[in-house]
Amino acid sequence: MPRLILSMDGLVLKEMVLEKERTTIGRKPHNDIQIDNLAISGDHAAIVTILNDAFLEDMNSTNGTYVNGQPVKKHVLQSNDVIELGKYRLKYISDGGAPLAADQDVSFSQSIGTDNGRQAAAAPEAPPAPAPASSSAVGMIQILSGTHAGRTLELSKSLTTLGKPGTQVAVITRRPHGYFITHVEGTVFPVVNGRSLDAQAHRLNDNDIIEIAGVKMEFFSQNRA
Amino acid sequence: MGLWRMVMETHVGQIRGRNEDCVFCDEDLGIAIVADGMGGHAGGHVAARLAVDAWVAHLRACLADGEVSERDVQVAVAEANRAVFSMASSDPSLRSMGTTLVAVCLRADGTLLTCHVGDSRIYRWRDEALTCLTRDHSVLREQRDAGMIVPPSRAGAALRGLLTRAVGVAASVVPDLTVSVIQAGDIYLLCSDGLTEMLPDADIAEVLGALGANPRLAAEHLVDLANDRGGVDNISVVIVSSCTPGRLGAELG
Numbered sequence: 137m138p139r140l141i142l143s144m145d146g147l148v149l150k151e152m153v154l155e156k157e158r159t160t161i162g163r164k165p166h167n168d169i170q171i172d173n174l175a176i177s178g179d180h181a182a183i184v185t186i187l188n189d190a191f192l193e194d195m196n197s198t199n200g201t202y203v204n205g206q207p208v209k210k211h212v213l214q215s216n217d218v219i220e221l222g223k224y225r226l227k228y229i230s231d232g233g234a235p236l237a238a239d240q241d242v243s244f245s246q247s248i249g250t251d252n253g254r255q256a257a258a259a260p261e262a263p264p265a266p267a268p269a270s271s272s273a274v275g276m277i278q279i280l281s282g283t284h285a286g287r288t289l290e291l292s293k294s295l296t297t298l299g300k301p302g303t304q305v306a307v308i309t310r311r312p313h314g315y316f317i318t319h320v321e322g323t324v325f326p327v328v329n330g331r332s333l334d335a336q337a338h339r340l341n342d343n344d345i346i347e348i349a350g351v352k353m354e355f356f357s358q359n360r361a
Numbered sequence: 362m363g364l365w366r367m368v369m370e371t372h373v374g375q376i377r378g379r380n381e382d383c384v385f386c387d388e389d390l391g392i393a394i395v396a397d398g399m400g401g402h403a404g405g406h407v408a409a410r411l412a413v414d415a416w417v418a419h420l421r422a423c424l425a426d427g428e429v430s431e432r433d434v435q436v437a438v439a440e441a442n443r444a445v446f447s448m449a450s451s452d453p454s455l456r457s458m459g460t461t462l463v464a465v466c467l468r469a470d471g472t473l474l475t476c477h478v479g480d481s482r483i484y485r486w487r488d489e490a491l492t493c494l495t496r497d498h499s500v501l502r503e504q505r506d507a508g509m510i511v512p513p514s515r516a517g518a519a520l521r522g523l524l525t526r527a528v529g530v531a532a533s534v535v536p537d538l539t540v541s542v543i544q545a546g547d548i549y550l551l552c553s554d555g556l557t558e559m560l561p562d563a564d565i566a567e568v569l570g571a572l573g574a575n576p577r578l579a580a581e582h583l584v585d586l587a588n589d590r591g592g593v594d595n596i597s598v599v600i601v602s603s604c605t606p607g608r609l610g611a612e613l614g
Contacts, residue, residue: 207590297571320575
């Protein structure tokens with residue numbers, strides 16, 4: 137049964153099992169999960185659970201609902217997603233076997249490292265969910281040439297600047313609908329797949345080859361573990 | 362004082378039907394202003410527009426005569442207040458309209474004059490640090506300063522936008538004025554609360570630090586970010602930049 141762990145400032149306040157088809161979260165008392173705090177809207181968000189899938193929906197809350205730091209309106213929850221409402225965090229855990237509040241990353245790596253049959257008695261791990269084409273994907277840059285060739289850079293921030301100040305600089309911005317590259321400074325504009333950009337933001341697709349200040353790099357997106 | 366670049370950007374946001382913010386900047390005059398109007402009906406936009414026009418007109422006249430003094434800026438705010446208040450008093454449909462006002466004036470002696478009424482803000486980016494040069498004239502801010510409430514990560518909805526000072530709601534208003542010495546590389550940001558309600562200071566700092574060399578891009582990105590996070594109010598920014606490269610390309614070493 138999927139669960140939610142409610143915490144604030146790192147302190148676990150409550151653990152709840154998502155037993156209903158629809159679980160509501162908000163400040164008003166009629167909610168399934170009531171959080172009595174002014175930053176939480178009366179009816180803030182809802183989670184609809186169908187079999188093993190859970191869908192989070194923001195109910196037009198004033199201060200918004202965030203998942204893993206990104207604002208969401210609707211979101212397919214993955215195990216270990218962290219939902220943020222105001223100062224409150226709700227960690228979503230989809231599998232039923234793990235002990236209370238166990239760190240999922242740790243238990244996962246332990247089950248890999250343990251090869252002595254003790255784990256074999258446990259229920260088999262659910263296969264990893266198929267890669268969602270959602271905003272949980274994070275963009276990456278791999279440097280292909282120059283002194284930093286081979287290095288990868290995770291584009292986890294809202295913006296990442298690339299290039300040489302004073303010569304040529306471009307910025308990659310992270311938006312809800314994708315990653316965009318834009319020229320910032322210098323007389324030479326960035327080149328994507330052999331074509332020089334103009335002043336407009338250009339949406340990046342997987343395996344685009346970007347050239348900035350003489351350095352070639354490849355953009356790709358990767359789903360968070 | 363080198364060459365300054367000023368860019369402005371204003372956006373209705375994702376929720377509101379009207380943009381009641383008003384912005385103006387002029388690189389040659391060295392002035393920039395943001396006003397966030399309020400009041401039902403058309404009142405908000407009218408108030409913001411009247412205040413900006415009156416403030417700019419007074420500053421223009423002063424600049425034609427020479428340098429701008431603190432007194433001049435005070436009079437300009439008084440002019441803005443009078444324009445809004447007299448219109449609000451004479452037209453019942455515009456009654457109780459008002460506006461915030463933040464403005465800067467870059468002076469030839471290398472100083473920056475700021476004036477401020479309401480919950481719009483002026484930030485300064487200098488030496489990799491963001492400083493807010495204004496203190497909101499809002500109930501929330503005053504309660505917070507008095508220790509009555511703990512600052513929430515996102516301001517409580519009920520108190521949002523309740524101002525303790527505004528332009529045009531009374532016969533007179535007292536603006537907060539500051540004078541500071543400008544340093545090379547400074548970037549100033551004037552904005553309405555539609556930006557600061559959506560973006561914590563750390564995100565604003567990130568954008569100004571990375572894109573300061575391209576103020577147009579920085580302004581657009583700030584507005585995009587505020588919209589991406591909900592855009593619950595009108596979003597207005599004016600960036601005043603001294604054109605030096607910011608922290609750029611750090612990621613590639």
